[in-house]
Every structure is written in C-alpha cells, then in structure tokens.
Amino acid sequence: MSDRGDGFRLNRRRLLAAISTVGAVGALTGRGAAAYLTDRETLADNRMTAGAVTLSLDGLDTGQVDLDFTVDDYGFENRDEETVCLGLDDDSNPAWVWIRACPGDSIQDALDARLTVDGETAYTGSLGGLLDFLSGSDGGGVLLTDAALVGDGDPVTPGADGAVCLTVAVWAPTTLADDPDTVRELKAASPLGVTIDAYAEQSRHVPTPRRPVTGENPSFTFPACEPTGGGEGDGDDGYAISNVSLCTSTPVDPDAVTWTVRDPATDADVTGAVDEAFVVTVTSPVPVQSVVVKAGPEFRRVEFDDATTVTVSSTGGTLLDVPQRFARCACDGDGIKLDDWNEATGTFDAVVALSCGDGGGPPPREPTADEPTGSVLPESRGANGDDR
Amino acid sequence: MTHGSPFTRRELLAAIGGVGLLAAAPRVAGALRPDPGFTQYTYAQTSGPDLRVAWYERYNGTRLEESNRFTDGGPLTNTSDAFNESGDAGRFVDVTGPNAVTAGPVLSIPNAHPGDEGLLLIGLRAEDADARAWLSITAYDFAENSLTEPERTAGDTTTDDTATDAGELQHHVDVTCWYDTGRFGVGGCNGSRDFSEEAVVAAGTLAEVSDALSGGVPLDFGLVESACIDAGTQRCLALRWRIDPSVTNVIQSDSVRLDVAFAATTCDDTTNPFGGGDE
Numbered sequence: 001m002s003d004r005g006d007g008f009r010l011n012r013r014r015l016l017a018a019i020s021t022v023g024a025v026g027a028l029t030g031r032g033a034a035a036y037l038t039d040r041e042t043l044a045d046n047r048m049t050a051g052a053v054t055l056s057l058d059g060l061d062t063g064q065v066d067l068d069f070t071v072d073d074y075g076f077e078n079r080d081e082e083t084v085c086l087g088l089d090d091d092s093n094p095a096w097v098w099i100r101a102c103p104g105d106s107i108q109d110a111l112d113a114r115l116t117v118d119g120e121t122a123y124t125g126s127l128g129g130l131l132d133f134l135s136g137s138d139g140g141g142v143l144l145t146d147a148a149l150v151g152d153g154d155p156v157t158p159g160a161d162g163a164v165c166l167t168v169a170v171w172a173p174t175t176l177a178d179d180p181d182t183v184r185e186l187k188a189a190s191p192l193g194v195t196i197d198a199y200a201e202q203s204r205h206v207p208t209p210r211r212p213v214t215g216e217n218p219s220f221t222f223p224a225c226e227p228t229g230g231g232e233g234d235g236d237d238g239y240a241i242s243n244v245s246l247c248t249s250t251p252v253d254p255d256a257v258t259w260t261v262r263d264p265a266t267d268a269d270v271t272g273a274v275d276e277a278f279v280v281t282v283t284s285p286v287p288v289q290s291v292v293v294k295a296g297p298e299f300r301r302v303e304f305d306d307a308t309t310v311t312v313s314s315t316g317g318t319l320l321d322v323p324q325r326f327a328r329c330a331c332d333g334d335g336i337k338l339d340d341w342n343e344a345t346g347t348f349d350a351v352v353a354l355s356c357g358d359g360g361g362p363p364p365r366e367p368t369a370d371e372p373t374g375s376v377l378p379e380s381r382g383a384n385g386d387d388r
Numbered sequence: 389m390t391h392g393s394p395f396t397r398r399e400l401l402a403a404i405g406g407v408g409l410l411a412a413a414p415r416v417a418g419a420l421r422p423d424p425g426f427t428q429y430t431y432a433q434t435s436g437p438d439l440r441v442a443w444y445e446r447y448n449g450t451r452l453e454e455s456n457r458f459t460d461g462g463p464l465t466n467t468s469d470a471f472n473e474s475g476d477a478g479r480f481v482d483v484t485g486p487n488a489v490t491a492g493p494v495l496s497i498p499n500a501h502p503g504d505e506g507l508l509l510i511g512l513r514a515e516d517a518d519a520r521a522w523l524s525i526t527a528y529d530f531a532e533n534s535l536t537e538p539e540r541t542a543g544d545t546t547t548d549d550t551a552t553d554a555g556e557l558q559h560h561v562d563v564t565c566w567y568d569t570g571r572f573g574v575g576g577c578n579g580s581r582d583f584s585e586e587a588v589v590a591a592g593t594l595a596e597v598s599d600a601l602s603g604g605v606p607l608d609f610g611l612v613e614s615a616c617i618d619a620g621t622q623r624c625l626a627l628r629w630r631i632d633p634s635v636t637n638v639i640q641s642d643s644v645r646l647d648v649a650f651a652a653t654t655c656d657d658t659t660n661p662f663g664g665g666d667e
Contacts, residue, residue, distance in 0.1 A: 039437050040485075040650065041650045046495035046496065047644070048500055048643065049499065049644075050501070050538050050641035051499035052538070054640075093499065200503070205633060218634070
C-alpha cells in the first residue's frame with residue numbers, strides 16, 4: 001500500500017470503511033431481488049394438437065357393418081343388392097383402409113354373387129367365394145383401394161369424395177331349380193348375414209400399407225374368423241344331419257321304419273326334441289346294404305352288411321364327391337329316405353320310399369363347369385340372370 | 389407528518405404495506421406462468437442483460453419456421469455457422485417487450501400423428517453484457533376436445549376438459565432438451581445430439597418436462613467453466629419432441645399448449661427469476 005500518490009491516500013480505517021460500503025451495496029442489491037437486472041423472452045402460445053383417423057361407414061362412425069341377404073329378396077331373376085360406402089370423416093386424416101369379411105355357412109357357395117366397387121365389377125362368382133376373396137388368404141382382408149377392388153392403391157382421402165362404395169349383389173343360379181334340398185337349406189339359412197369389418201390406419205409414416213394380420217401390423221389385427229360350421233348352430237360340432245338314405249335290396253315300407261337320435265358324446269338315446277341331430281340309429285324291417293348321410297353340404301356313405309339296425313353319424317363313412325341334388329336318389333335301387341330334418345320339431349319331416357332303379361340310377365352329376373368358380377374377373381361375365 | 393393530514397402513522401404504514409403486497413402479487417403470478425407482460429426493466433437497459441433469441445423449427449424433416457425472416461436475412465439453418473453469423477449480423481430478436489417482433493407461436497402443430505417428430509432450435513444471445521440464462525417450459529391447457537370413436541374404443545373415458553390433466557397427449561409427447569454446444573464448440577446448433585453432448589436440461593414426456601422446468605432452471609452451457617453467455621456471443625438450446633409410433637388412439641384430437649420462456653440475469657445473480665429453485 002503506497003502513500004506516495006498525489007494526495008490519494010488510503011489509511012486502514014478508510015479502506016475498511018470502503019470495503020464495508022461495498023458490502024452494504026451488495027447486500028442491498030441482494031435483498032431487492034425484484035430489482036435485479038433481468039430480461040425475459042417468452043416464446044408463448046405454442047400449441048400441439050393430435051390429429052385423428054376416424055372411419056365412416058355409411059356416414060356412421062363405426063368400424064363394422066352387417067349386410068343381410070334374405071331369400072325373399074333374391075331368386076333366379078331377382079338380385080338382392082346391398083351397398084355400403086366406406087370412407088373417412090371430414091376431419092380425419094388420410095388413411096389406409098382395410099376391409100374384411102369372414103367366410104360363413106358353406107351354403108353360401110350355392111349362391112352367385114357379384115361385387116362392384118364404385119360401379120366397376122371387382123368380383124364375380126359364388127357368394128362363398130366372394131367372402132373368401134374379402135377375407136384374404138390370411139384373414140387380413142383386402143385394402144379398400146387395392147387394384148383387386150379396382151382401386152388406385154393410394155390411401156383413402158377424407159370426406160365423402162374419398163369414400164368407396166361396395167355393392168354386393170346376390171342371386172340364385174338357375175341350376176338350383178333342380179336342387180330342392182339346397183333351396184330348402186337356403187331358406188333355412190335366410191337371412192344370410194355378411195359382416196364386413198373395416199380398419200383404418202394413418203398413412204403418414206406408413207408408406208406401405210400394413211396388412212392387419214399378426215406379424216405384419218403391430219398396431220392391429222382383425223380378430224380371427226369364427227370357424228365355419230353347419231346350419232345355424234354354433235358350429236362347434238360340425239354339420240348336423242339333414243337327411244339319411246337307407247339303401248336296401250328290396251322295397252321298404254316307410255311306416256315300418258323307426259329311428260332315434262343319439263347323443264354323440266354319450267351314445268345314449270336323446271330324450272325330448274333336439275334341434276340338431278348328429279348321430280341317428282335307424283331300424284329297418286329289411287336288411288340295409290348302405291346308408292348315405294347328408295350333413296351340411298357333405299354326403300357320406302357308410303356300408304352295412306345287411307344289418308337291420310344301423311347307426312350313422314354326421315362325420316362317419318366315406319365322403320362322396322357328388323352334386324347337391326344327389327340326395328334325391330342316393331341309392332342305386334330300392335331304399336328309404338328320412339328326409340328334411342326339421343329344427344323346430346326335432347324330427348325328420350318325412351320318411352319316403354326310394355325306388356331309383358327305374359329312373360336309370362342316380363342322376364348324372366352336374367357339369368362342374370356351370371358351378372361357380374370364384375374367379376376374379378375384371379368385367380361382369382353377364383351370365384346367370386344378369387339384369388342389365 | 390403535516391398537521392391536519394388525514395393519515396395517522398399506522399394508516400400510512402398499512403398503506404405502504406399494501407403497496408408491497410400489490411407488488412408481490414404479480415411476482416407470484418409470474419412464477420406460476422411466465423408472464424409475457426413482465427419484461428425488461430428499461431432503466432437497466434444500458435448495463436443490464438439484454439437477451440435476444442433466434443430459432444429454427446423443423447417438423448418431420450421439413451423446416452417450418454426460422455427467425456431471420458423478421459430481419460430480412462437469409463433463412464437460418466441448423467448450423468452453428470448460421471447462428472453465429474446471424475448473431476453477429478444483429479439478426480437475433482426480442483420476442484417480448486417494446487421492441488419485440490410479432491413472432492406468433494413458434495411451435496404450431498395442428499395435426500400431430502404417432503411417428504411425428506420435430507425440433508425447435510433456439511439461439512440465445514447475450515447482447516451488450518454477459519448474461520446468465522434461465523429456462524422455463526410450461527405446458528398447460530391440456531384438453532381432450534371430445535372423444536372420437538377410436539378413442540372410446542381404445543378405452544379413453546376422460547371427457548372433463550376442466551381437469552388439470554385432461555387428455556393424454558402431454559403424456560405421449562417425448563421431449564429432450566439439451567445444450568446443443570457441439571464438441572469443443574464445433575458442430576453445435578445442429579439439432580442433432582452428438583454423443584459428447586451429454587448435458588441434458590430435461591428429458592421425458594412433455595408433462596414430466598413441464599413439471600421439472602416450469603419453475604425455471606439455470607442454463608449452464610459449460611463453456612470455459614462459466615455458466616454465463618459472454619456479451620456478444622450466442623449459444624444454442626435444442627428441444628426435440630417425438631410421438632412414438634406405438635402411441636395409440638387415446639391421443640386423437642387431444643391438445644396441449646406450451647410456453648418456452650427465457651430469462652437473463654446478470655452473471656452474479658443466482659436468484660431464479662421464474663420463482664423456482666435458485667442456482
């Protein structure tokens with residue numbers, strides 16, 4: 001510390017006093033925190049809102065639609081047409097839309113069907129084949145804008161303009177005129193319900209549509225289709241018996257034939273009426289050589305060696321590759337037919353004598369070329385009662 | 389005391405105390421929500437900190453916003469050179485106060501999807517004097533905005549938009565906020581987090597980050613052992629957000645609002661200007 005300056009001299013007391021003053025200034029500043037020198041910049045009112053992807057089915061905010069085809073509405077001449085339009089709500093974002101239908105009752109194979117998408121034919125074949133087509137081989141359905149549905153392969157755009165209208169037309173092929181059994185089944189199965197599930201997924205960040213099946217789409221998979229079963233039952237037991245033909249060497253008196261329904265699990269006689277029969281025991285006054293059982297669309301033949309009491313089931317015997325109308329005369333010669341199982345009464349409606357020998361045996365098989373093939377055609381084939 | 393004054397001594401003291409309370413009240417409000425009206429003290433302009441900002445915003449890889457448009461400069465890019473040149477050219481701006489540019493919302497995402505990501509890169513410049521920078525991020529106004537059918541299907545049942553935690557979006561936006569300083573001062577302000585950029589201000593969902601930062605935190609850019617930004621220089625803070633692709637329909641149409649506030653104090657001031665914990 002120097003005292004040789006030009007009059008600027010600090011003694012110890014002054015120095016201490018000066019330090020103290022500085023300290024006091026600092027303390028004052030610290031106390032008045034609000035008086036600190038500050039500046040503030042606020043980037044305010046920033047906002048983020050999540051977008052939406054919402055399906056619209058015929059204007060309803062839902063992901064599923066049911067189409068019903070009633071036997072009263074279709075025929076050889078009449079088509080039963082159901083149209084559903086799928087799109088995205090106006091405030092939705094563009095999305096990939098998938099649709100899926102499940103194969104149903106195999107009786108659907110007996111009907112012809114055509115799918116038109118926005119007026120262009122996308123599929124012609126049987127109704128069963130159409131459902132197989134809409135199910136996709138893996139149950140993942142079809143992209144709504146896929147080329148198979150006459151689409152451009154792009155995501156669906158929101159609003160009514162982007163909606164895609166599907167029209168399913170169902171009618172009876174003329175071959176059913178000779179097949180009363182199948183017609184009866186169609187009547188029993190009416191109305192045929194077709195459920196179309198739809199799923200939409202944002203297309204942003206999803207450059208390639210992801211099939212809604214396990215392994216390809218981590219966000220969603222369509223629920224598995226119910227296994228297809230027989231009749232209107234729950235399908236767990238397979239097809240129920242609809243008629244039984246006993247083939248005999250000599251004519252049979254229908255009134256002399258008795259039958260009982262057995263429980264397939266316990267083999268006991270079923271007491272009371274049941275709406276479906278899976279095992280039937282028939283007692284005939286004359287020996288039986290073979291029995292043909294029709295269950296669902298399937299015919300099975302079981303050989304018997306002149307037995308008079310025979311037990312047949314909906315699944316036993318040898319599966320026959322025959323047309324649906326085969327049951328009209330399943331035996332080569334004489335026989336008897338327990339016909340037309342009636343769910344309401346739990347009985348066969350009729351027991352009728354068969355005598356097919358005079359008629360030249362069983363009718364010839366239907367030429368399969370006329371049967372629905374389920375092919376995907378770019379244009380309507382214009383056959384089978386096309387009403388244009 | 390003047391003879392005849394209507395005030396007794398006690399009344400006068402009470403009145404002074406009332407002034408104090410009035411002054412304190414805005415501070416409390418400011419602590420809860422950064423108040424854009426609370427700006428710099430004009431008498432401190434010459435020697436106090438003057439913070440200016442610049443920003444660059446990217447959304448799903450596309451630039452949406454940048455601040456050089458206010459000063460007729462070439463577009464700001466996500467490089468330290470661009471931020472440094474803009475800073476040296478005086479293109480950093482005030483967004484609050486009398487000289488503020490009309491910035492409007494910097495982040496405006498009206499149609500966010502799962503899989504979206506965005507970046508807000510903010511340059512902070514200490515103009516004239518060294519400054520210590522503080523950050524506050526506050527998310528608020530969470531809203532469900534009614535339930536879409538897919539939201540209901542996804543199990544979303546919240547419909548009360550008056551609830552403080554309405555909607556779900558704030559829990560599904562992942563936010564990382566880090567010092568975009570680059571390595572040894574190189575490669576900063578690029579919005580891409582180098583492995584050497586370990587220092588994170590906050591990371592988590594938007595709700596978590598808001599909880600952590602709404603009270604304000606000091607920023608420490610960690611250069612030359614000083615938390616301060618030297619006068620006439622700028623530093624970058626990066627804020628990256630993302631909605632994971634696995635996020636489901638529960639966020640559909642939900643919305644949030646967000647304030648990003650910065651305050652500058654003098655370097656020796658360790659009092660949190662946002663009212664939260666001090667340095």
